[in-house]
Amino acid sequence: MRRQALLLGLSLSLGAWAQQVYQAQPTDDVWLYDNAFNAGFTAILRVWGNGQDAVDPINPARPRSEFSYALAKWRLQGIPAGRQYQVLQAQITVVQTQPPGYTRAEGEQFPLEARDLSDTSFVEATWSYNTNTTSPGATIFGESLMTNYRTDAPFAIPIPLNAEAFEPYFNAAVNQNGGELGIGFVSRLDPAGQGGTRFYRFYSRNDGGGRGPVLQVVYRVAGDVNGDGCTDDADLLSALFAFGETGANLPADLNGDGIIDDADLLTVLFNFGNGC
Ligand SMILES: [Ca+2]
Ligand SMILES: [Ca+2]
């Protein structure tokens, strides 16, 4: 129950009813490291860097021993293709095993990064280090927070994603990649000097306790005020009639800044016909 409370405590409070929430664990996650054991099915993923770089500058797809990554991919089920989505909030949460091999200050200095992936061709069940070519990209969607840091129990590490940076990646996954979305976990945290224990260790989807990574995305069809999945004149009229209104959770307040103004109206206009 405590584990659920950890994750629920991080869940987002929802505003307007047209918003929807995707929340799931990955369909595949692997430990990408040349000496990884049981890389596809290990219950624990491990991530480190060389203290300077998070990604191997020589060959990101085949990290040397100074680098270790985790790759994960999600299948965004239930989100129809053929329309553009607005991402309001996004977060990945992983659960660090007990005890962490780093101090809170080290975790804050060398965060766990969530990045884009070159592709989502890797498959957990048939994973092979020798043939894999998937590599973490240069876009950092988010960095971990040490807000729940503790040494006496596993703790949740939230990685809030930048909604503006993540939105086009999310839309490309839904509309151009069959719903598959890949995330690379990397870090500059250097294991050396702490007996080789100073690195991120967090549960994979294969953990028997269900503590694998969780992706949560709050989204809506872009410009869709009334939540019927299509941005049309009904949404335009709603935004016009509510123009100037202020308050929390107003359906026509598409950017969620508490006022319905020309920014919201333009969002409807720019997305006119979306999803219809
Ligand atoms: Ca796995
Ligand atoms: Ca609509």
Ligand SMILES: [Ca+2]
């Ligand atoms: Ca607004």
